Amino acid sequence: VLDDYDFEEQPLEKLSVCICSWNLGNTEPPVDLSEWIQPGHDVYAIGVQEGSYTLDGEEESWKRDWSEKLDSHFDVTQFYQVAKEYLWQMSLTVYVKREHLRKISNVQKATEATGIAHVCGNKGGIGVCMKVRETPLVFVSSHLAAFQEGVENRNMNFAEIIEGLRIGEHSDVDVTEAFPYCFWFGDLNYRIDLPREQVIKCVENGEWQVMQQADQLWKQRLQGKAFQSFKEGPLNFPPTYRYLRNIFPRQYNDEKARIPAWCDRVLWRSQPGYNVSLDSFGPVDAITTSDHSPVRACFKVDVLRAPQLHGNTRIMLSIMNLKAYALHLASDSTPDVYLSVVSPCLASSLKTETVHSKDPSWDSRLQSNLVVGNLKFISHQNLIMKVKIASSNKMSSPTVLGYCVVPLSNAVNNPGNPAHFCLTIRRNCVDRGTIEGEVLVSVIEASRRGAMSVISSAVPNVV
Numbered sequence: 001v002l003d004d005y006d007f008e009e010q011p012l013e014k015l016s017v018c019i020c021s022w023n024l025g026n027t028e029p030p031v032d033l034s035e036w037i038q039p040g041h042d043v044y045a046i047g048v049q050e051g052s053y054t055l056d057g058e059e060e061s062w063k064r065d066w067s068e069k070l071d072s073h074f075d076v077t078q079f080y081q082v083a084k085e086y087l088w089q090m091s092l093t094v095y096v097k098r099e100h101l102r103k104i105s106n107v108q109k110a111t112e113a114t115g116i117a118h119v120c121g122n123k124g125g126i127g128v129c130m131k132v133r134e135t136p137l138v139f140v141s142s143h144l145a146a147f148q149e150g151v152e153n154r155n156m157n158f159a160e161i162i163e164g165l166r167i168g169e170h171s172d173v174d175v176t177e178a179f180p181y182c183f184w185f186g187d188l189n190y191r192i193d194l195p196r197e198q199v200i201k202c203v204e205n206g207e208w209q210v211m212q213q214a215d216q217l218w219k220q221r222l223q224g225k226a227f228q229s230f231k232e233g234p235l236n237f238p239p240t241y242r243y244l245r246n247i248f249p250r251q252y253n254d255e256k257a258r259i260p261a262w263c264d265r266v267l268w269r270s271q272p273g274y275n276v277s278l279d280s281f282g283p284v285d286a287i288t289t290s291d292h293s294p295v296r297a298c299f300k301v302d303v304l305r306a307p308q309l310h311g312n313t314r315i316m317l318s319i320m321n322l323k324a325y326a327l328h329l330a331s332d333s334t335p336d337v338y339l340s341v342v343s344p345c346l347a348s349s350l351k352t353e354t355v356h357s358k359d360p361s362w363d364s365r366l367q368s369n370l371v372v373g374n375l376k377f378i379s380h381q382n383l384i385m386k387v388k389i390a391s392s393n394k395m396s397s398p399t400v401l402g403y404c405v406v407p408l409s410n411a412v413n414n415p416g417n418p419a420h421f422c423l424t425i426r427r428n429c430v431d432r433g434t435i436e437g438e439v440l441v442s443v444i445e446a447s448r449r450g451a452m453s454v455i456s457s458a459v460p461n462v463v
Contacts, residue, residue, distance in 0.1 A: 007307040011376050015100075015132060016041040016279075017299045019266050021141065023049040023187040025290030026089070027245070028065070033073050036284045036294045044079075044095045046070065047126070047141025049187045050290075052089040066091060083128040087111040088121030090186075092141040094128050103303075106131040112164035114144075114157040125161035125186070127175060129168045134344070134377075135274070135303040136168060137181035144189045148259065151216050154189055155226040159428045170342055173384055176229075176429055177403045180274040180382075181301055184230065184267050187292065190217035191261040192239065199239070199260050200252065208236045215262060228429045230267040233281030233297060240264040240283050240293040250285045250293065266297035271382050272407035275302050304380050313373040314444040317345075317408075320418065322352065322437035323361035324387055324425070327401060334358055336390040337401075339435075345370045345381045345408070354390050378441065379412040385435060387425050401425065402432035411439040 018041035022029075037044065048066065055061040063086060071081070074095050082104060083094040096104055107130045115122035125142035142161055145153035162174050170178045192199055193214045202211050212218050212235050220226040239260035243250045252260050264283070270276050277300045283293040322339060329335060337360040341350040350366045370378060383406040389399040402425035410419035418438035425432050 005305060007305055007374070008376060011305055011307070011380065012302040013133065013305055015043060015301050015303050017043045017045070017137075017183070017301055019139070019183055019185050019297045019299070020044065020046045020294065021048070021185040021187070021264055021266060021296075022287075022294035023143075023241075023264060023290060023292035024051045024053065025245070025292060026050045026052050027289050028053045028055065028062075029069065029289055030287060031069060031072075033069065033287075035286045036296060037073055038296070041298060042097050042100055043132075044074075045092065045128070045139040045141070045183065045185075046095075047092045047139075047186050048090065049141075049143040050089050051091055063091070067093075070095075082107050082130060083109050085109040085111060085126050085128060087113060087124050087126050088115075090121070090124070090126055090141065090143055092126040092128055092139065094130070094139060100132070103133050104130055106136065106169065108167050110165055110167040112161045114160045114164075123157060125157075125165055127165045127167045129175075129179065132303045133305050135181070135301075136179050137301070138168065138175055138179040138183070140165065140175060140182065140184045140186075142184065142186040142188065144187070146189050148191045148193075150189065151220065154216075155220060158226045159430075162428050169344075170384060172400060173342075173386065173403055174427060174429070176269060177405060177426065178384065180271045181276065182269050183299075184227070184269075185265060185295075185297070187263050188217060188265045189261075189263050190215065190220070190265070191263070192216070192259055193219075194259070196254075196257055196259045203238045203260065208234075211235070211239070211262075217262075217265065224431075226429070227267055228426075230269045231276075232265065232267045233278050235262055237282045238285075240295060242291045243288070243293065245291060246288050248286065248288050250288060253291060264292055264295045266295060268299070270301075271405050273380050273382065273409055276300075304377070307372060307374040307377045309373065312445065315370040315373050315375065315378055316442040316444055317366075317368050317370055318418075318440040318442065319350070319366040319383075320438050320440070322366075322435070323359070324433055324435045325359045327358060327387070327433035328431070329358065329389075329401075330399075336392075338388055338390060338398075340386045340388055341366065341383050342386070343381055343383045343408075345372055345378055346383075347371050375412055375441075375443065379409045381408050382406060383408065383439070385423075385425075387433070387435060400427065402427040404435055406439060408439065408441065411441040 113121040113124040129138040241263040281297040404423040422436035
C-alpha cells in the first residue's frame with residue numbers, strides 16, 4: 001500500500017497531465033520557457049520537432065542544449081525526468097512530480113521513422129509509456145508529412161507510426177488501443193483548405209468555425225481516414241503556423257503565400273471507463289523564435305489505485321457465445337481464425353480453438369480466475385480481444401486481423417446475467433469487422449469450512 005486510503009471509498013485518483021508541443025523551426029529557443037511550460041501539474045510530456053539548431057558548430061549540440069534548458073526549467077527537488085528519447089530532429093521528454101515517483105512503473109520508449117524511404121527520421125513518431133498506480137498511459141509525439149497537398153501522406157504516416165510503434169505490456173496491440181489513455185501530439189502538418197486571404201480574414205474576425213470545417217485533420221477524422229476515435233479541444237484560436245519570427249504581436253509570413261494552418265495539435269483517446277477532462281488548450285504566442293507557436297493542453301485523468309485485499313473472495317470470468325463476422329480478409333480463401341484475450345486482471349492470456357470459417361463462431365466457454373478479488377477494481381478493467389488468423393506455415397506467426405476493447409463494468413453491474421457486447425474490431429484505426437459475445441463475472445467466496453460457493457446472483461452494482 002503506497003499511502004493511506006480506503007479503496008472502496010476512493011478507488012480513483014486524479015492526475016494532472018500537461019502536454020507541451022512545439023516545432024522549434026531549427027532555431028535555438030529562449031532560455032525562459034515559463035510562458036509555455038507552466039507549473040501546477042503532476043506529469044509533463046514535452047515534444048519538439050525541427051530541433052536541429054547548431055551551437056558552436058556542433059551538429060548534435062541542440063540535444064544537449066535542449067536537455068539542459070528543460071532540466072533547468074524543472075526544479076530537480078520537485079520533478080524527476082522519467083524518460084527522454086530522440087528521433088533525428090524530434091525529442092520527447094517526460095517529467096513527473098517526485099511525490100508520484102513511487103507510483104510509476106513499466107516505463108518504456110520507442111521510435112518509428114516514416115521519412116525518406118520510410119527509414120529516415122525527418123518524419124515519424126516517438127512513444128513513451130508508463131504505468132501510474134494501476135493505470136498505463138502512453139504519449140506519442142510525431143512530425144507528419146508536410147505541404148498543403150500532403151493529406152494522404154500524413155494519413156499514411158499516422159498508420160505507419162501505429163504499425164511500427166510497438167510498446168507496452170501488450171506490444172502486439174496498436175498503441176492507440178493498448179492503453180487506457182493515449183495522448184498524441186506534435187506538428188501533424190494538416191492544413192486549412194481555404195484561400196490564404198480568406199483564412200487571414202477569418203482570423204481577424206474570429207471565425208474559427210469556418211476554418212475548422214475546412215481543416216484537413218477535422219475532415220480526415222470525420223471521414224474515418226485518420227485519428228478516428230480521437231478527441232480534440234476546440235480550435236478557437238489563430239492558426240499556429242506560419243509566422244514571422246521574433247515579432248510580437250505575431251504576424252503571418254506571406255513568403256511563398258503559405259496558408260496559415262493549425263499544424264500543431266494535441267489529441268487524445270481513452271478506453272471505456274477511463275475519463276479525460278480537458279482543462280485548457282491553446283497556443284503560446286508570446287514565444288516568437290520559431291515560425292510555429294508552441295501549444296499546450298492540460299488534462300485531468302483518473303488513475304486506478306490498488307485495492308486492499310481481504311478474505312478469500314475469488315472472481316471468475318466467463319466469456320461465451322463468441323462470433324465474428326464481416327471480417328475484412330486479405331484474400332478470398334477461408335481462414336483459420338481464433339481469438340486471444342488479454343487483460344491486466346488476467347494472470348495469462350485466454351485463447352479459443354481455431355475455426356476454419358469466414359464467419360467464425362466458438363461454442364466453447366473461456367474461463368479464468370481473475371488475479372484480484374475486488375469487484376470495484378474489476379469494474380474499472382477492460383479486456384483486449386484480438387482476432388487472429390493462423391498461418392498455414394507452422395514456423396510463421398499468426399496475423400492479427402484486429403482488436404476490440406470489452407469493458408468489464410457491464411458484467412459487474414449485471415448481477416447473475418451475462419453482459420452482451422457487439423463491437424467493431426480495428427487495426428491501424430481501420431474497421432476490420434465485428435465481434436460479439438457475452439461476459440459473465442461470478443463471485444466465489446470461501447465458507448467458514450473452506451468450501452467455495454458461487455454467488456454471482458449477489459454481485460452488487462458498482463458505480
